[in-house]
Amino acid sequence: MATVFITGAGIRIGSAVARAMGRAGYDLALHAHHSVKSLEALAEELRGLGRQVSRYSADLSDPREVEELGARVRADHPTLDVLVHNAGLYERVDFEAITREQYRTMLAVNLDAPFFLTQALLPSLRAAAQPLVVHLTDIGGERPERRTAHYSVSKAALLMLTRALAVELAPHVRVNAVSPGTVAFPESFDAAAREAILQRIPLGREGSVEDIARVVVFLAREAPYITGQALAVDGGRSAQL
Template identity: 90%
Template structure:
């Protein structure tokens, strides 16, 4: 049975991707850090579909925990078909106020963890039949947004990592990125902020977590000749000035 490993699977996009891959027939290895209770509930739901589910917890800003996580998943799952790097940090800070610690933590979670987890799990991926790595990018990795300099830098680097690994790990391991626009507004956004953003989206609505999950399943099941690509799922927002 094919297995997919998803980081940050306890909530939002990560949980939607887990459900979609579970419904598509994948067994699941799921990671969370702060959302362990939600992850356990999700695991029970997926086991109800007949899926095998294993759970992992780690702080992806800590290099030692990342290494330990990679070793555990590799030992438990000698073959992986899908690796989804969904876990990420997102915070609004004026550029002049970003501390070295905030910068370090942002890049550790959003860039270093995907880099070194893929490296650790490469033997398992190479043992898969048609292995796929998916990075969760962001429109902010290609379009500048004020007050998110460290976040945007981390996502821009992740998109280049997508292309670099697609070239180096071909032909057996495919690597792509899914780049959401506005998906499931943060709770901190008030009505005025939400309306201002919606006015800049040609499709006139925010995306859903299921919109992202469907694209991940498409890449895994229906796109064996697609690698090194960044698929924007943003309602057309990145297509206009």
């Protein structure tokens, strides 16, 4: 049975990816930081489908916890077919107000954690027949929004990591990115902010978490000749000025 490890699987996109991969027949290793209660409920749901599910908790801004997480997952799963780096930090701050600590934490979660987790889990990936790494990037990693300098830089670097590892780990390990546009508005967005964004999406709606999840499943099951690519799942937003 193939196994997928997903970071940030307790809520929103991460939990949708876990459900979709579970339904597609994968056993699951699932990580959360704060959302451990919802991860527990999700694990029960997926066990109900007959899947094996192991759970992990770690703060991905802490390099020691990242190292321990990598070691635990590797010990529990000597073979790992798919690794989905979904956990990510997002905040909007004026450039001049971004502290060194905010900058460091952003890079630690969005870039360093995927970098070093993949490194730690490489032996398990290499033991799989057709291993795949997926990064959750962002169309904003190529065309930044205002007040997201540290976030945009982290996602741009993650996109380059996608390409760098696709080249370096070929031909055995494929590495791709899924770049959401606006998916499931955060509660903090008011009606005016939502409308302003919807105006810029040709398909006229925000994306759903399932829109993202089904592309991860596609990359895992249907795309053996795709590596080093970022698939924008954004309703066409990045296609226009």
